[in-house]
Amino acid sequence: MSGTSVIKTVPPQDLMTELRTFVAGATRPVKTNPLELARTALSILKTLPAARDAVLEYFCTLFDSAVSKYVTQIENDMCLNSGSSASGHEDATIIEIHVVLCNFVSSNPKAWAPIISTWSLELLGELSSHYAGRAHVPLSAGLNETLQLWMSCRATRTLIDITTQCLSCLMHSDTESCINALLDTSVAHSPHFDWVVAHVGSCFPHTVITRVLSCGLKDFSRHGSADHSLKAPKLNSVVGILGHLAGSHFADIRSALLELFQWSLEPDQHEVDGENERSATVPFLLQLASLSPTLLRALTADVLHTLTPSMLPKLAVLAPSWCEYFGGSQALEDLIVHLALGCEQGGTQILKLLLDATSPLDCSDIGAPDSATSAPIKETSREILELLLREVDHLLRSTMPGTCTIPLLCSIKREMTVIQPLLLSGDSLRVQTAVRLIGLLGFHSTAVLVSSAAFLLQRASTNNHLVALVRLVTGGIGISTSGSHFSDFLTMLDTLLMCICALRGYSLFNFSFLYRLEHSGKVPSLRGGLVSRAVRCNLHEISDRLCTISDTCLAHSMAVALDLAVAADKSDVYTVSVQLTLLMAKAAVTYFFLCVSEQDDLGRLRGVRLCCHLLAHLSSHSPPARSLALRELLEGSLFHSHSHLFGAKLPSQIRAPREEIKLLHENHKQSTSVMLAQRHSSVFHAGVIGDGPRKTFPNKAPELDTVMHRIQLLIEVIKACCSAGSETGSEQSPTPVSLDSITAVSLLLVELISPDVMYNGLPWPEEEFCKVTVERDLHIRRLFDDIPLIWHLMSLVAMYRPALCYCSVLLRALIATLLAQWGSAAQRVQHSDRLLATTTQVLELMALGQLLPPPLSSLRDVIPHLQPQEVVQLIRDCVWNYLRDHVPSPALFTRDENGLMWRDATLARPEPQYTNTLRSTMQNNIQCLGTLYSQLFPPTLSGSQSD
């Protein structure tokens, strides 16, 4: 070993000198220039690797003093408001250090980055926990405040910068150790260090989030099960960091959570460590969620969607081990319920999951045969569901309405379309849950309740659905028993019916069912008269709707509702406004016409009966309604589109044949017609030139039976309208018809049929005067011919004497025309049967109305056997003259003890001057009128008369 005597070269001496200077400067607070010392330190760092740690440690003190100065300055500034003084040399030092360290890192990241990053992290940790609570940032300050404080300090900013640079170098190769170092420091200096992690995390979100989660999980699985009272130390840090990162990297967090969750469900691959962590994952996630709403949101956003009932058995196996982390299944359930309550989205998902698990619709999901596993799942999920609902209920009841906000409810409210179909489910649990839930929601906003009720009302097809509806509606009231909500509820029902009216008939059918249910009094919850009140509030809408509707089914339901509503008012004073009554009357009439045209006999009859009932009720209470109804009925049946239903002859339609017309052809035709001008083209055709004569298309006349039936129905309705309106009248025995209304009918007829307003009075003028009114008479006659219904109406009027008197103008017109017709018929050999039939009808009518007393009332039986001349004579003498002399007025009629108007035949026996013609004519034709003659002119009487 001969090399010991080597002369020491100069540089090492320098190095030693530098080293000594540094050591001296670093250990004793001698008065050295800090900048110089720092430079020395840096040069030592570059040349003397052994001094690395010491130099870094010295830098720690430098940074520390810089931070201390900064913090003190802030504190002083706050107190004194003095201007800031720049700490020049320190800044310069720090900048220099930064440059050197960064150079090191960038020159050889793999080697330097771990050293530098560990150093800077530790330093940061120490600094932040050392100065925590200083500089007017309280210990309890949030992450952002701390972050702001430290990022505005040059020293710490530099450190953070160095750290991130190191980490970015390492990120690709050695994430695990990086993040572990980060978290270890974080745990050591928690919570003051969180800002660093948060900041670093925002630089490398995905890595940091994943690693933070996995570190947290590891820690949780180690500490969580050991002692329940002590929380895992890292958990709060994890939550804080993730909470900070959530602001800008929410998606990353979501995906990381999802990955973690999915990982936990993967089958174990024989890892001893992993197993424990896997089983701890779900409790860990739950714990995280319970600590931070943000994370809860992240969890519910993704994890919840992946959770399906088919996964539950897998989870159920793991569940017992979860309980350990929370101290029993009870606590776990509570936690789950509270977390569920806090979900801002996916509320329906939770609900669906619980429901599916409790009572699976599809047995294959859970595996029905394997009841050993599915039974506990069902039980547990049912329990959780119950707890959840009860908790919501409790929360709602314990707070003022409107003040309590439960995120879960809000979330569910947003997805009502998912919940509402549950109401229609066949599964009772689903229905009940939905009903309860909606009831709870309704506590906040009646709109939900309304829309759900409307939904149910529209779609309910079984009684169970209606039961649910009743429960829903009454349950909603049950919660808000106080008076203030009652009006809410009424408005709710209004809205409800509004919706209904605008929608399908099913709902009204349901509704009428409900109504009947209420009426029956069997359902206690409906005793409050909810439904009827609701209907009454919406009478206007219903009627309005009924006026325009064309769907018979819907119309039936509506009418039922209307009828029930109106009829239910027995007890109440009839307070409906006139306008509404009129509207209802109009609706009823419209409905009647709708019914009449219906094909189904039973439906028709039922509808008409309903109509009758409704109209009778309406008109008995409101005269305006009655007159409106009558007018509508008559007008509608006589003249409007409905008239053909009752056998009216419509003017035959003439249609021009529609053909392709080509100009060329037309021109050819033109030329030929011009050439043959004197011949065919001069012939007049009642048609379009070139098309030949017009063709008429006969209308399809309805069958006579149907027409008769319809007329019958109409008569019934009119009778119902005219009913006197005795309250006792039941449906079985028709109420007596009031004469006034029948009179109104007859007046209406006159008004409608007679084209004039003048000369419609009762008296019959001289026959000569007919020449003046011939035009009107013919018009009236034409109407009678075309609209056979009029005859029936007339006979109705005639039945209720003396109403026919008011129709005397019509009768006059008929008779006048008949006279003329018979007169002209006398010129011919043969008179028409039609004429005879009409004459018979008129005479019969007059007889019925007791306008012609016996024996004149039997004229109709006589006439068929007579010659036209004789008929003319008879009508002129016996009818016209008699009526001219005996004005058909109500005064002729007297009221008997039954209240019926009557014309006493014995008193009103016509004088012979009116009967003689009849008698002589009959005598002339005694061969066929013998029997009748003997009845009309009894021998004794005739003997005495002839005397």
Place this chain on the structure above:
Amino acid sequence: MEHTDRKRIGWHEAKLGIKDWNMEEKVMHVMDSPSIHNLVVHADEQMCATQNTGRTPVAKHMDLLGEIISEFIFCEVDRRGGRKRRLNCIQELQLLEVLCDYFSYSGNSSETIRNMVFMSLFPPTHSDRSRLLIKLVSMASSTKNVPVLTATGIWMQQLGCTSKFSLDLAQGLVKDYFVLIPKAVSGLQDLPQLAPHFTANFLTAVAEMYGVVEKRHIFSPPPDTLLEVITQWVSDNPTLCLAALLGNLQLVLPTGGIPVPAITPFAGLFKWCILAPLHYASPSNTSDNATSNHNTLESPFYSRLHLALLESLLECYTPSPVLHHTAASGSENIISAQHLALIAEPINRWRKELHRMEDEAARIRGETALQLALDRFAQVIQVALVTHCVYGNMQELFSQLEALPENRLLRIVINTHRNL
């Protein structure tokens, strides 16, 4: 407090009968730590010296020495034997400074005592002190503190150059100088001149460190700077690799110390040169880092190193007047046949891997690399055998060589030397 301390130290004194203690203990607790270190180190030296002066070292004395070092130098334990707060880095630096100073200025004490102090400071039982040792050596390297380096070289050899301690040390040094601060390497240029023994042992350790790798890879290449420096060292100092064999360790070891035979870095460094071509043509390597050209090309330093090593071997064979006696005495145990034979195994393994390759171009490249490796191997065998540097089981070596893939040069070499 002070009183008890005094008593304790007094107790030491009584046991050991060292006069100096009297003086020192009085100031012990009023001085700052560097001074204490200084004093204690000197005290240790004296203790070691007393031990070395013929008196058989008592086990108790050694224990006591260990305690004192632990308490007053490294401050690992407090006076009750409990754990104490570790020195901070600056204090450590101070301690290192003191130690360096001590070793460089203790000119009066013999090398033996220095070595003894060094070994008692860093005994193999205190593995936790290796961190400090690394720092000390690193510092000594940069400050060219020859005594420390020399002592370290002996320490390495005594603990075994391929032992964990030495490997840790080598690792630490490599990290300091070649990984972290490559610029500081310039300070190491004259290391072979300053401390050849240490350098040789360091080389052995480094060669071992990079030669032994996990199964998948053939060879983990050293950092380029390290390779460059080593190449330069070897080519500039042909005798460097033999340095560990030179000199009699017995003279510098404390009494009763048994010198451990040195292992030359030849085998390890040859292994680098032979396996390097294979590594750079390795399929796993190419597939991993196909993108970076840097890793696919063999550094030219390998062939230069190879040449330098061969020249060194020849150098030691050449009967030069200076080295004649050493070469004659040491030529037999320069390279172990066993070590050489170990090189064959990765080649065979790599060849199997090559056969599994599908890429034709890569296989051709691999074949070329294999021939190059075999050529180098054959050259090594040839030179080593000719210079009679190989010792150990030759039969084993030849059987391993026979198993290698066909190579003309290797065949010739084998045939030539088989017959001898």
